[in-house]
Every structure is written in C-alpha cells, then in structure tokens.
Amino acid sequence: MALLQLSAHFSSSSCAFFGDDDVLSSTSKTLPLLRRNVKCRCIAEPVEMMQTVYKTKVSRNENMAKLQAGYLFPEIARRREVHMLKYPEAKVISLGIGDTTEPIPEVITSAMAERSYALSTVAGYSGYGAEQGEKNLRAAIAETYYGNLGIQETDIFVSDGAKCDISRLQILFGSNVMMAVQDPSYPAYVDSSVIMGQTGPFQKDVEKYGKIEYMKCTPENGFFPDLSTVSKTDIIFFCSPNNPTGSAATREQLVRLVQFARDNGSIIVYDSAYAMYISDDCPRSIFEIPGAKEVAIEISSFSKYAGFTGVRLGWTVIPKQLVFSDGFPVAKDFNRIVCTTFNGASNIAQAGGLECLSPQGLKAMHEVVGFYKENTDIVVDTFKSLGFKVYGGRNAPYAWVHFPGRSSWDVFEEILEKAHLVTTPGSGFGPAGEGFIRVSAFGHRENVLEASKRLKELYM
C-alpha cells in the first residue's frame, strides 16, 4: 500500500534517485489535501514534492506497544521545554531527573585527558578492550567496594552505566521470567521487563503491568516491603538506598530479603548506585549479607559519586556462586551477553574510573557526595519547615515528599508553573508513588537555596 505525503526534505541530488523508479507512481489512495500521482521534478533547490508513504510488512513488536506514554524522564524534559516556551524569561531550576551538576574533580578529568592524549601515541594507543572492562579497573572496584566480601576481580563486569546493565540483565533472563519490583521504583526495571516481553499488558485500573509483582513501599511499612504478602518470582529488583524514596534498607531487612530469595530460589538484582550516600550503618552492598552471593547480582555506577552521568561508567557484580536451576553459572551467560551485545565501556571513561578509586580520587568522590548531602539537608529542612512529611534524604540524594490526597503530576505542574522548579512526580515510579514527589538534591548550591526560597513562597 502506498500513500502520498508532502516532503520538503529532498534536494536535487536525492531527487535524482527517483528518476526512473516506479516507486512514486504506484499510488492506491491518498491522504487528504494531497495531490496524487505527481511525478518527482528535479530542480536545483529543495522543494515540496510528492513522496510515497510505504509501509513495511514487519509487525510492530507487541511488547513495545504495551509501554505506557514516554519513559518518565524524557516526558519530564518535554514538559519542561513546554514550560520554558511559555515562560521564556523564567529561570527554571531542575530538582528533577537526578542529574549531577558539580564539576568532576580535576584529578579525575586529568586522568581522562591524559588517556585521551595517550591514544595519539604508539605506546599509549589501545583498540578494543576486554568487553568485561580493563583488568586493573575490575581489580580496583573489587578491592575498593568489596574488599573483604569475597568478591573477586573476575566477578566484576565494567559497563557504560547501571541503566544499560539493567537491560543487559533483562536480555540475559529472557522473556520467560517473572519479576518483582519495589513500588515505587526507578522506571527502567519495569520498562525493560515490558520490552523483553516478561509482562502482561498494562492494567489501567491499577496502573500496573500484568505478571509483575509490585512490592509496595510506603511510610506505613518503613519503605521495606511486607515479604509475607509478596508472591514468589524469578527475579527481584531491589534498590537501596532507594530511588525514588531515598530509604536505605537496614542489615536486618536485607537479611530477610536474602532469606526470602533463598527460600523461593529467586535472583535479586540489587541496585546500589547510591551506596556512597549512606550515612549510617546500613549495608553498602548486598554481599555484606550472609548467603547473598548465591542469590544476588549487584549493579552500581560512578554517575552519582563522581559526576559521571555523561561520562558513562558503571559495573555489575555477578558472583560465581550464583547459578541457574540447572547449575549453569549466571556470570557465564552474562559474559556471553556482554561479549555479544556490548563492546566495553569507553577506555577514556575507564581511565577516569580507575583514578576515582585512587586515594585522591576517593577523597574527591567523598567530597562530591558530601556536597550533595548538604544540598539534601537543605531540601529536607525546607519541606519539613513547611509542614510536609518528608522521607529519605538521610542516606540518599533524594527527598520523598508527601502531598496526601493529591495527584503527583498535579503537584509537579503546580511547582513548575508557580515556582519554575522541575521535580519528579512520584506516580511516575509506580502506583504507590502517587501523592508524592521526588526532589533531587543535585544542583548548584545557589540554585538549591533559590529553590528553597521559592518553595517557601509557594507553600508558606
């Protein structure tokens, strides 16, 4: 079937391609207001001309059709742009996407610059690296974050970020697994599950996909799910310190989680991307918990520690002890996924990651984290002073602010419209996030202070 439509994007040279082709003339029906059977006329300047609208016979992937609206953060970016068109003079401040704002410490960027320059030398040039990451970086990650936990260099897979590894893990698991997820949670867990065909359709009445177990995390249960009500699933995505609620699970809670996984034979995918924000004695890694190595994978990232959101560097830990029901090591299949669908993180980013884990790099990262934690205090204090119930913040760069009885998107729009501040609507993270907004503490100090001032004007 061929339809006709206007196009203004053809120059004379591309037009020439259509010269003696029959593509343009096989027209069966037309769109409204468009002439039919108009031949291509090649002239010197781009011009509105007729072009076939042809449909392939390839069916759209039905899993893609299940996805609701846009992915959350691009949708927020879109609304922000609309707002900025409406108020071109407004100074919009983002406390939304969780994007880092502070410069990367020089010790780290210098290492990346040096690696860049070295790539212009015979001695310093390197081509394809190991898909799993450079050996010294894997070793440094194992030593720094898992030094006494029995995790080895070869258990570490360096990646271009936790979000990317979430999808690679979903490819690994395939379409026949069922997953559980904290509700609310970072949207990539659920969306990647939908894309891989693990789920049923979206059920509008409950705002959940079929065949996903949503583990409700609310103030009532201290943001840790009541495992006695959670159905057995193959995979359990669990993020601590949690994005978006900002809550970190305690050791005792994680012991229960690991036992729950062991009892059910499940695999936990533990997202520890905010572990360095923990102030108290909550575990930094799931592998601090006895027996976790046989039931857990951990994903993490340099993004929120060193401002690497744009540089792209993370890692995934898959202990050799973790095996499928047939005894096949999960790490072996993940290695195959990484070798086939990925080609390693950028060597320049890896040089930066290695420097992050040097003594001076670690010190610099702690300073970055400390700065954002001060921001978090400002945000938390602001909302508390206004009488809101605020959760999180202590062990994470996110405050989870309660607006009981209100729609998250309405609150999002209110704050954007009246204070020119971008937040994140809690319902974007799952149905249990309704009535909350997530306020990120990433931002320059003056912006956070200005945001605090505007919020006080709005809600005082």
Add this chain to the structure above:
Amino acid sequence: MALLQLSAHFSSSSCAFFGDDDVLSSTSKTLPLLRRNVKCRCIAEPVEMMQTVYKTKVSRNENMAKLQAGYLFPEIARRREVHMLKYPEAKVISLGIGDTTEPIPEVITSAMAERSYALSTVAGYSGYGAEQGEKNLRAAIAETYYGNLGIQETDIFVSDGAKCDISRLQILFGSNVMMAVQDPSYPAYVDSSVIMGQTGPFQKDVEKYGKIEYMKCTPENGFFPDLSTVSKTDIIFFCSPNNPTGSAATREQLVRLVQFARDNGSIIVYDSAYAMYISDDCPRSIFEIPGAKEVAIEISSFSKYAGFTGVRLGWTVIPKQLVFSDGFPVAKDFNRIVCTTFNGASNIAQAGGLECLSPQGLKAMHEVVGFYKENTDIVVDTFKSLGFKVYGGRNAPYAWVHFPGRSSWDVFEEILEKAHLVTTPGSGFGPAGEGFIRVSAFGHRENVLEASKRLKELYM
C-alpha cells in the same frame, strides 16, 4: 538442594557472615572428595572452608543455551593466549579481530582531552546528555555522510558503537521476527538474533540456526546473494563493504536489494561501518538508493575510521519514512529503546566524534583509512603472489583468502602454529565461510610486512 564445595576465597570478615546462619549445615549430598557438614571456622587468614553450593530455581534462558561455543572473537583471543603460553618467546602478530592499531590523530584526541578538562569547570560540565546524542554531533553526521540524501539530524541516533546498536535493534524487533543474513557475516547479527529468541536451535548438520535465512555469498555469485532463491523475511541484515569478505555491493546490486525488500515488505539493516574504505563508485550509504528510506536502517561507526574501537562511538540512521505494518514509525520505537536501555554515548567520545567531522578531522580520518588501505594492498599482494585466490581488499580492510577443501580452523591453527600469526577462520562467520580465512589489514606497517614475510616462508 545444597551441595558443598571447597572455597579459599573467604576472609575472616566475610566468614563472620556465616556465623549463625543455617546455610552451611543444610547439606543433602556432597561432591566427591569433599567432606560434609564441616562448620565454618573463622580465623584470621583466608582458609579453605566449606561453602554451600546453592542453586536458584530460575531457569536458564533457553535462547542462551542455543548459542554455539563462544562468541568468535573471544574464542580467537583464547586460542591466541594458549599459543602464547606454548611459545612465550614468539612475537605473535594479529591480523585477526579487525582491531585498529594506529594512534588516533592528535586533532581528535586533543578535542577529547579538552572536553575532559572542561568537565572540571562549572561552564564546561555536563551531566546526562540526550540519549540520542548531542545535537551538534547528530547534525554533523547527517551533514557529512548524508548531506544530500534527505537524512535529517533527527534521524541520527548516536551510540557507543555499531555492535551495541545491532542488539538494540534486535530488542526493538523482538522475538517474533525472522531475519536473513549474508553467509558469511559478522557474527553479532546471528548471535543477537539467537539471544532474542528469533531463531530455532542450531542444526549441527548444516551449521545453521533454524528460522534464519542464510544468504550465501561466494565467489560464484560475486559475494552478492541470488535473491531469487532467498525467502521473504522480516529483517535483512546486510553489510557492505562486507565483513568478512571485503566485497562492496554495487549500486545496481543495492537497487535490487532495496526492490527485494520493498517487494517483501522487509526492513534492511544496512551496516556501513567500512564505507570510508570504498575506492570505487559503490554506494557509501544505502540511502543513495531510491526508495531505501522506507525500507532501511543504517548502522555505522567511527571505530575503523578514527581508531575509535576502544573509545566507542557509532550511530544508527532510522528515517522517519520507515514504518511498521501498522504505520507506526520504527524510529519512534527505537527512540524508546534508546531512552530505556541506554543513556547516550560518553560525552568525551562525542567530543571526539564531532572533531572527526571537522575539516581537519576528516582529513585525518582519510589518512588513517589510507594507511590501512596500503596495508591491505600488501596483504592482498602477498597471498596473490603465493598463488592463492584472494577476494575483497579493494573496498575494505579485509582480504578473504581461499583455501579450497581445507577447514578454516585448521588453516587458522596452521598459520598460528607455524607463523605466529592470528587470522580469523572463515567458518566462524557462517557455513559459507568454510575454506576461507579473513586477514585483517589493521596493524603497524612493520608487523604487516613481517607477517607478509612469514606467510611467504610458510606457503612459498
């Protein structure tokens, strides 16, 4: 079921985790030679101790189990390592994996170093970039490679490399499509299809996966498939200049391919990662062919133009005119895939890519390509002088050398064993590659000359 096995990887601190846990004692059977029911003893030094071998109840993804052996290139790397252990004194030269060897031109690395340093400044810092790539880079790619072909900036998706985008495209298509592929071809097309569950099991007798259409490319058909014998499929992966055969399709051949796709309603995924190696008038892009924008996606990469194999930067072009059978734009779904499973290429790599497309960067890339093309001439002349039939080479950095009647892996082993040269066995690219080896022309000049000398000694 819990088994016991020796482990020497637990320090005292991790051992402590097992203190009052019942994990270790629930032993139902033991492995040979291992004592059972030995309790964990915590002492100061790492020690061999008993550790539960626990199996999850998660079934291994059956698609992963279909995959044969290792991915080709890691397997070659493994054999190379075995060889180097056997001959520690040998100077092994790789003409194997197709990895670039020459330093990246300074104009390009300087741009990356500057971007690195800038990330330490308030003005130059950037966090998350657009998942689709930076606007100026997308515009530069559209202008440089598709200037007069009607491809727009918004049709370009910047990525961390063509291999990664191949898998993202497979996720986009899902498990219910059937694909055709050149035989032989770059293994990532087939392997990613297997992983996504598009195929049947591997059929050992014909060395093909079920439900993949293998389009035979041999000297007899000039390495372009006889489309009259090719079954209709949803997707057609097509690489030109081809890896591994080194052949580039002519304009007339690509017109036939596009017409074939249009007749069948198929989508072509056109891999043009070697387009800059074309010396004659073969098309550099599928979009030079009339009607291609409605049936084709193009993937490409900076890897082989600027030595970016380790830096990681590529792109995919999905014209807005390409739609599924229900009229839904393919690019819209791909955008969702990119936003959900990826977070953009490294901003430092993107700064390099932008510089690649400046006048001086383009000049530098042409010099890099020219150097490798001289290498290719040396390789081709060497094998020709020895009486071999050599294909490819003219428009690609690969020579495809025929050893009629012999096993590719045997030839690979012979050349490795006797000349300490790593090549790539043709059968690793598909059954029609049997009897061939791919010889890559990436390498320092002295190594290519030395390889030529050794080959002459071996086969003279």
